[in-house]
Amino acid sequence: MKIKFTLKKLHLKETFSIAYGNYDHRNALLVELSHQKCKGYGECVAIDYYQINLSDFVLKLKEIQREIEGHNIIHPKDFFAFLVGLNLHPFLLSALDCAYWDLFGKLENKSFIELNKIPSNDLVESSITISVASIEEQIKKIRQSEWNKFKVKCKGLDKMQVEKLLQLNKNIALDSNASFTDEDCSWLQKNNEIQKFSYLEQPRPINNYKVLQKEGFANWMADEDCQDIDSLEELIPYYKSINIKLMKCGGLTPALEMIKKARELNYKIMIGCMTESTVGISAGCLLAGLGDYADLDGATLISNDYATGNFVENGKITLSGKPGLGIDLK
Known part of the structure; x- marks a missing residue:
């Protein structure tokens, strides 16, 4: 299994105003897990009132990249148990968990619903x-x-x-x-x-x-x-x-x-x-x-x-x- 991660910038169609402040974009981190010819995707975004720093997430992914890439393809719930042991922020954990479900389903040719x-x-x-x-x-x-x-x-x-x-x-x-x-x-x-x-x-x-x-x-x-x-x-x-x-x-x-x-x-x-x-x-x-x-x-x-x-x-x-x-x- 291989992992790639890319920082993205999501541009809002119009300024988004909430009680916490005004926003015209959100920064996102795209995670790609691949095996054989299949690719799975997950994402998390930077939300300031959650104090999310995507640069920290990138450093963490580089730190654990070898462990992830060395892992066998197993059921997503078992892979999640492995991810929990890596002490990840929930936002980053979500991106990896979703990417793996996407990859696993594509490898099995079954939808998440199924x-x-x-x-x-x-x-x-x-x-x-x-x-x-x-x-x-x-x-x-x-x-x-x-x-x-x-x-x-x-x-x-x-x-x-x-x-x-x-x-x-x-x-x-x-x-x-x-x-x-x-x-x-x-x-x-x-x-x-x-x-x-x-x-x-x-x-x-x-x-x-x-x-x-x-x-x-x-x-x-x-x-x-x-x-x-x-x-x-x-x-x-x-x-x-x-x-x-x-x-x-x-x-x-x-x-x-x-x-x-x-x-x-x-x-x-x-x-x-x-x-x-x-x-x-x-x-x-x-x-x-x-x-x-x-x-x-x-x-x-x-x-x-x-x-x-x-x-x-x-x-x-x-x-x-x-x-x-x-x-x-x-």
């Missing part, structure tokens, strides 16, 4: 993200969009914004990126109208969730508070829903285990994403049959996608059915 017996019919629709902006601009984008589901970013609680969004009679979720106060959360979860929002994501900074009441009107969804499977038990009294992102939890292998446990604990599940190319989005799309919500618009937001595979168009998730994760580079 290998894991995942439902692939009647997939939930994905939302598209509406950046932080004036409420007038946000409403304009929603009305002009061909998508049916929307995740509206906000910076702090504006009750007028909430009222106007509810009046649209659209499928809308709110994502404050941890910018709500305790008082904001109390008001929201006591307000009967708030249950019209499909969910309210990551209202408070990490580990500040004790104000949340699972039984209130708000469908609170954990994002940064829910990093991996070990987070689930602690969050039960506070969150009804969780956002599973492959980079957060370390890839497809741990995501499958996390979904299984989350179901046992009666969480609603969203399959989410960062700003990613089709390499990353293809992997996330394959889990859509296991989720209640999907937010897989990452590749839709960029102008220089460098891959083909599973994709989302106007919210509809389309699976290629190809072996592995179905990824090819353009």
